[in-house]
Amino acid sequence: MSDCSLPRRAFLARAIVAGTTAALAPRDLWAAVGSRLPAAPAIITSERLRPQWPSGVQTGDPWPTRAILWGRTDRAAQLQVEWSTTEGFRDVRRVRGPVARAAHAFTTHLDLHDLPPGQTIFYRARYESLASPGAFSEPVVGQLRTPIRATARATRPVRIAWSGDMVGQGWGIDEARGGIRMYDALRRAEPDVFVHSGDNIYADGPLQAEVPLDDGTGWRNLVTEAKSRVCEALDDFRGAFAYNLLDANAQRFGASVPVIAQWDDHEVVNNWFPALMLTDDVRYTEKRVRVLATRARQALFEFLPIRRHAVDRERVYRAFSLGPLADLFVVDLRSYRGANSPNLQAEPSPATAILGESQLAWLERSLTVSRATWKVVACDMPIGLVVNDPVRDGVRNYEAIANANDGAPRGREHEIARLLQRLQQAGVRNVVWVTADVHYCAAHHYAPERAAFTRFDPFWEFVAGPMHAGTFGPNALDGTFGPAVRFSSAAPSPNRPPSDNLQFYGTLDIDPGTRALTAALWDVTGRKLWSTELAP
Structure with missing residues (x-):
């Protein structure tokens, strides 16, 4: 490229x-x-x-x-x-x-x-x-x-790559097995930009020196002091970010491809929201997740190449123009959400927030004024996949947007319904979503004729990951917005190691002549698993 x-x-x-x-x-x-x-x-x-x-x-x-x-x-x-x-x-x-x-x-x-x-x-x-x-x-x-200006004429393709989920489920750097091979795969793909879709680190995932594998061999982790325990102090979070950069593939990648990073839960602790208290987790002496999140956010801004917002220096959500062919919108589903719950509230309220009012209004406005051919929303969690939160006091709560109820929008689905309806009313076309989080790859097509909520135009959501973590899936789909699986590659059993090659990334290629977008899903060996071409 x-x-x-x-x-x-x-x-x-x-x-x-x-x-x-x-x-x-x-x-x-x-x-x-x-x-x-x-x-x-x-x-x-x-x-x-x-x-x-x-x-x-x-x-x-x-x-x-x-x-x-x-x-x-x-x-x-x-x-x-x-x-x-x-x-x-x-x-x-x-x-x-x-x-x-x-x-x-x-x-x-x-x-x-x-x-x-x-x-x-x-x-x-x-x-x-x-x-x-x-x-x-x-x-x-x-x-x-550097991208070309939005007013310039595009003469070369644009390639965006994305993935997420790094050093999770106990799988760290095993140098004898090639280290973090995904960084090498992404470097060889030569994208113009790489979107890290969150879980840059697993602050809640300490590493063991060796993990037994099915074939009788062992996965031998490089273990540092910071990765020997959960992250609580600021230096613990710093050490978790620094750990990933010990990998030679990561350093070569960092010198090759610009990164646009967002965050999700494991930068702090699994399935966190600001009001969460870690009352039952004996690993933590600091039980207030809001305090842990403040430290994690500082380490995130210190160790990633993120430009601080001029006014709100703690803000993670932001937008980028990649020229006339693509605008990229990076959202933050962590900082402004209400508590995880059964997610079935009939009316929107602060308890149903996932983007939050200010960010939602920003995203609506930004997508509406965009003049790029394609609008790419980098979301740290999928829209229609059901992601469970642990059962507490006999109650099933939900971690993401979907609530396993195929009916009209409820809970966090209210904000997504509002956004999709506003985009339809404003005539905003060519919106695609990219995400990670669930540790397998998939392509979902959303359409009103299959949905309980119908006031939106059809769109695609592409899921890729993990980069270097356990592979899981597939998750169930919630029918509120009419998703259908067009492709999926998941693990045959839970928590498959990186040595199984079930580590995935995605690419979006936009042709300057036809302005068509080709979405593709790849594994860590560079093998293309699936692709589709979308006309603008």
């Missing part, structure tokens, strides 16, 4: 400098890749004085002229970045970035700006120690592609 002078994989194979040229002094190494920065006061060769890159680099939240460049080091140090539109770094731009400090786990977020739209951007970054000026890290190199 790249039109740069050197193919993406070839460039990155040559350009991941860290660890391959350690014999060079930092100043010499920077010069070896073409830097013309002013000379440092002295060449520092002691390894202990150099800042390190324990987590690689990431980019995210791309706009036509901006993108977030994320990094992490191991000490107080200032980020320095060079970027160019050529692999040889001709006409290079230099940016002195923020300082990594302990208060934010030595992470940095640089909002690169004045980038040319629709271009492949090559970048290299390094840290300079504050305690030892002139002591530079080895440089890390990567690339991303």
Whole structure:
């Protein structure tokens, strides 16, 4: 999907400098890749004085002229970045970035700006120690592609990939089995952007050193201190995010593909809502989920390449223009929801909230004013799949939108019914939904002729995942909005390991000539399982 002078994989194979040229002094190494920065006061060769890159680099939240460049080091140090539109770094731009400090786990977020739209951007970054000026890290190199402007003419396809659910159900990094192979599969797919649909970490899922497999062998996890227990302190959540980035595939992916991330439940604790109390979970000394969620949110913003909202800096929901062919709308079904319940309330109220009034109004307005051919809603939970919450006091509660009642909208279905009806009234067409959460892949078509609620236009919902977690499914469908399964690939038995290759991602490809959208579902080996082409 790249039109740069050197193919993406070839460039990155040559350009991941860290660890391959350690014999060079930092100043010499920077010069070896073409830097013309002013000379440092002295060449520092002691390894202990150099800042390190324990987590690689990431980019995210791309706009036509901006993108977030994320990094992490191991000490107080200032980020320095060079970027160019050529692999040889001709006409290079230099940016002195923020300082990594302990208060934010030595992470940095640089909002690169004045980038040319629709271009492949090559970048290299390094840290300079504050305690030892002139002591530079080895440089890390990567690339991303900026979207074209919404008013421009599309001349190349757009590819969006998505998936979710990372290091869940006890399946961590087993380096002997290739580590987190999904990151390699996604890198090879060469999407313009990857949407992480939530469960970036399993804060409530400690790892054991070894998990027995059916064939008599064992899955041997890399286990860190943070992943040996549930996350309660801020540093626990930070450690869970840092764990995933120990994987070499994850670091190569981070240097290759920009990420647009959202969150779901396992960034905090299974099936959480703000008012939840973990009264019966003996693993936790902090029982207030609202407190845990505050810490988890801080770690999320520290460790993912997310651009903070100008006014509401804690806001996760946001929108992106990927050019005239696609707008992307990222929602948050966690922060504003009411308590999980039987989900059968006859009238909408704060108790039935899943998006919440402000976010729902934002989504209605944003979809209505969008002029892109396709409107992609990245939702962290599916609409029609029934997701149970544990039975409490003999009562069956529900975790997602559906309530296993095929009749008129009730409970959280009220907000979805309102949204779908408003879109029909406004004549908004070409809306597709992508999601993860349920740990299998599926394609669902929603149509009013099959539904109890009929005031909406037909639409598709595509489900993909897990990325690296136990595989389950399939779930039952709720008939309120008339879903039908067009494809499904689930586990033959619960909690199948990543070694079974039942790890899934999806892609949306939009053709610039026909403007048709092709949705496809893939497994971790890169095998296409199913696809369909949708005319605009």
